[in-house]
Every structure is written in C-alpha cells, then in structure tokens.
Amino acid sequence: MTSPAVASGVPGVPDAASVPRLLSLDGDSSFDAHYKRWGPMPEGGYGLIDEVEKAGLKGRGGAGFPTAKKLRAVAHGRRSVVVANGTEREPVSRKDKALLSGSPHLVLDGLGVAAETVGADEAILCMDRQATGAIRSVVRALSERGAVGVDLVPIRLETTPSPYVTGEESALVHWLNGGDAKPTFVPPRPFERGVKGRPTLVNNVETLAHLALIARFRAEWFRRLGTEVDPGTALLTLSGDVARPGVYETSLGSPIAEAIKAARPNGSPLAVLVGGYSGAWIPAALVGKLTLDSASLREANASVGCGAITVLGPDSCGLLETASIVRWMAGQSAGQCGPCVHGLPAIASALDRMVAGDRQGRAERHLLRCMDMVAGRGACHHPDGVIQLVRSALMVFGEEVEGHRRHGRCSARPVLPTPSAGRVWK
Numbered sequence: 001m002t003s004p005a006v007a008s009g010v011p012g013v014p015d016a017a018s019v020p021r022l023l024s025l026d027g028d029s030s031f032d033a034h035y036k037r038w039g040p041m042p043e044g045g046y047g048l049i050d051e052v053e054k055a056g057l058k059g060r061g062g063a064g065f066p067t068a069k070k071l072r073a074v075a076h077g078r079r080s081v082v083v084a085n086g087t088e089r090e091p092v093s094r095k096d097k098a099l100l101s102g103s104p105h106l107v108l109d110g111l112g113v114a115a116e117t118v119g120a121d122e123a124i125l126c127m128d129r130q131a132t133g134a135i136r137s138v139v140r141a142l143s144e145r146g147a148v149g150v151d152l153v154p155i156r157l158e159t160t161p162s163p164y165v166t167g168e169e170s171a172l173v174h175w176l177n178g179g180d181a182k183p184t185f186v187p188p189r190p191f192e193r194g195v196k197g198r199p200t201l202v203n204n205v206e207t208l209a210h211l212a213l214i215a216r217f218r219a220e221w222f223r224r225l226g227t228e229v230d231p232g233t234a235l236l237t238l239s240g241d242v243a244r245p246g247v248y249e250t251s252l253g254s255p256i257a258e259a260i261k262a263a264r265p266n267g268s269p270l271a272v273l274v275g276g277y278s279g280a281w282i283p284a285a286l287v288g289k290l291t292l293d294s295a296s297l298r299e300a301n302a303s304v305g306c307g308a309i310t311v312l313g314p315d316s317c318g319l320l321e322t323a324s325i326v327r328w329m330a331g332q333s334a335g336q337c338g339p340c341v342h343g344l345p346a347i348a349s350a351l352d353r354m355v356a357g358d359r360q361g362r363a364e365r366h367l368l369r370c371m372d373m374v375a376g377r378g379a380c381h382h383p384d385g386v387i388q389l390v391r392s393a394l395m396v397f398g399e400e401v402e403g404h405r406r407h408g409r410c411s412a413r414p415v416l417p418t419p420s421a422g423r424v425w426k
C-alpha cells in the first residue's frame with residue numbers, strides 16, 4: 001500500500017499522535033478541504049484487509065467486532081453489497097451525525113474502499129430521515145464526489161425510519177429489502193445473505209472513517225494512539241449534567257474522568273451512564289479509576305459501546321431515570337418475540353412500582369424474576385441491553401432504591417432524553 005503523494009496542496013503523512021483525527025476540518029466539510037487535509041485515497045492492490053487486521057480496528061457501532069473479520073466474511077462473495085450504518089437511534093448519542101455533518105468525505109472514502117476491497121458492486125449509506133442537517137451535508141458531498149469521479153463503486157443514500165431497533169444490522173437489511181425495519185431471526189446473518197440475498201457487509205460510519213485513514217497511512221500509524229487491545233481513537237458523545245455537551249474525540253485507553261472534565265460537569269456527578277441506553281451505570285466514585293478501553297470497563301461490567309457518556313447530576317434520582325429509560329425502551333420493541341412484547345413492559349412496570357414505593361419489596365422481586373426469564377431469549381439484543389442497564393442501576397443506586405422503598409416517590413424529575421418527550425438530539 002502506498003502513502004498519499006506529496007505534491008502541491010497534498011499533504012504527506014500527518015502526525016499519528018495528534019487528536020482529533022476524524023473531526024479535523026474546522027467546520028469546512030467540502031471535498032477541497034478534505035483533500036487538502038488527507039490527500040487522495042491510494043489505488044487498489046495493497047492488501048487492505050491484512051492491514052486492517054494489523055491495525056486492530058474494531059467496530060465503533062457498539063458491538064466492537066473486529067473489522068477485518070467482517071471484511072473477510074464477504075470478500076469477493078457473489079456480488080456483495082456494503083452498507084454504512086449511520087442511523088444512530090440512540091437518544092444520547094450524536095457522534096455519527098457529527099461525523100457525517102463535519103467529515104462526510106472521510107466516511108464516503110471508507111465506504112468506497114470497503115466496497116472495492118470486498119469486490120462489491122453496490123454501496124449504500126443509511127441515515128435516519130430525521131437527521132436533516134447531516135443528510136444535507138452528505139448530499140452535498142455526494143454531488144462533489146460525482147463531479148470529480150472519485151468513487152469506483154456507486155454510492156447511494158437511503159434515509160431510514162426512526163425506531164430504535166432500526167440500527168440493528170438485520171433490521172436495516174430487512175428494510176433495504178422492502179420489509180419493516182425490524183430485526184430478523186438469524187441465521188442467516190447479513191454476511192451470508194443480506195441485501196437482495198447477497199453477502200452484505202454492514203459497518204458503522206465511524207468504523208468506515210477509521211478504515212479510510214488506515215487505507216491511507218497503514219496500521220502502524222493507526223496504532224500510535226490507543227492501547228494494544230483497543231487501538232486508535234473513538235468519538236464520544238458527552239451529555240447530561242454538563243456545561244459543554246457535544247462530541248469529543250479521544251484516544252482509547254485515556255481516563256474517562258478526563259473526557260468528562262472536558263465537558264465541564266455542573267457539579268459532582270451522582271453516576272455516569274456509559275454506552276447509552278443499552279449500557280451500564282457506573283458510580284461516580286469508580287469513574288476516576290477507569291479508562292476508555294475494554295479491559296478497564298469490563299471491571300465495571302460496562303463497555304465503550306456506542307461511545308455515549310451521560311453524566312447524572314447530584315440532584316437527580318438514578319432509579320427514576322432508569323425507570324423512565326426502560327419505559328421508553330419497552331416502547332421501542334419490534335414486537336416480534338415474547339421477551340420484548342411481554343418481558344420489557346413487565347420490567348418497566350416493576351420499576352415504576354419501585355419508584356412509587358415498594359415497602360414489602362414485591363416489585364423488586366418481580367423485577368428480578370422477569371429479568372431472569374428474559375435474559376438471552378430475545379430475537380435480538382434489545383432486551384439484553386435493557387437488562388444490563390437495570391442490573392447496573394440496582395447495583396449503583398442501592399440508596400435510591402431503599403429511599404423509595406421507605407418513602408415512596410422523590411421530588412426529582414427525569415431529565416435524560418426520550419424522543420417521545422421531545423428531548424432528543426437533532
């Protein structure tokens with residue numbers, strides 16, 4: 001693989017140790033600014049999958065699956081298809097929207113080179129139809145790219161419906177095939193039979209942006225930041241009780257407390273939610289001991305997930321917030337299996353009863369039974385995400401649970417966003 005040519009207006013290899021990498025165009029999302037910053041994509045024939053494996057790139061959509069394995073699974077399959085997943089239906093995440101708004105060409109570079117690498121003849125970028133600002137940016141970018149002819153594989157934009165489960169890869173493929181945006185029972189997985197029955201690679205848009213940089217500058221450059229197991233940088237959405245909410249890029253392995261400090265908490269946090277509404281609560285006392293990598297977060301039964309870090313302020317109630325989130329998550333069910341149709345509403349109802357006051361502990365016992373019955377039995381991972389959130393809440397907010405048991409409702413009100421309440425990222 002060759003590095004970008006050094007010519008007039010075209011850079012050499014940028015400093016591998018500098019951050020940000022992905023969000024580095026200072027508000028100019030044009031193709032000219034993108035080309036000036038990063039230079040052209042290298043031509044084919046450079047063994048990109050092996051280079052991605054050396055780089056250790058993992059998916060940035062939540063699951064953290066090794067990207068090289070996904071590429072190999074569809075490489076040179078029967079007329080394969082590549083899908084960039086930019087649907088981002090997590091209410092406390094906007095990192096994909098920020099990336100598609102500010103650096104659309106980097107995502108499209110990654111989508112194009114992924115399609116070339118696996119031998120696809122079709123590339124699709126999927127975005128939530130409500131993300132109007134990001135969509136305008138991508139439409140402009142596609143027009144600019146069409147004018148200069150940089151994409152060897154045609155790229156088309158599809159705007160998707162907005163339910164939470166749309167972002168699950170089998171739901172996205174089902175919708176692209178003309179069905180409802182609901183997860184499908186597997187196997188086969190999309191890499192086996194996906195869009196139009198073809199082998200289909202589905203990658204998060206941030207993953208593809210990193211892929212575009214690895215294609216240009218190789219694995220060693222990518223690994224200059226991050227850890228041995230979790231190399232590179234990640235985009236984080238900082239929200240909640242902070243003065244500067246927004247999207248930040250940081251090296252994996254850096255302290256979580258530093259990321260939160262950059263967003264300027266308004267007071268001493270009660271707890272932090274890591275990984276969005278399918279993530280886990282972490283007590284404030286533990287946050288200072290953790291770093292943004294899989295090994296460290298595993299100690300707190302958490303993961304980076306979608307990169308959402310939500311700060312809960314000292315005047316909030318963790319049990320109340322969890323009940324509000326779970327009630328919303330129950331309403332986002334695809335309605336296809338018992339664990340979602342019956343289990344999630346039962347879990348939400350038990351939490352509501354705990355918030356209202358549960359002096360005999362019956363609601364909590366019912367909650368634990370429901371979670372045991374639901375765990376691992378869903379058609380997709382939606383119910384398991386809810387259970388992870390609730391289990392972490394019971395561990396972290398023991399004092400709040402006891403307070404509600406003794407005194408009933410507290411004076412706090414839910415502050416974390418749910419789309420039905422009109423408090424969601426635009």
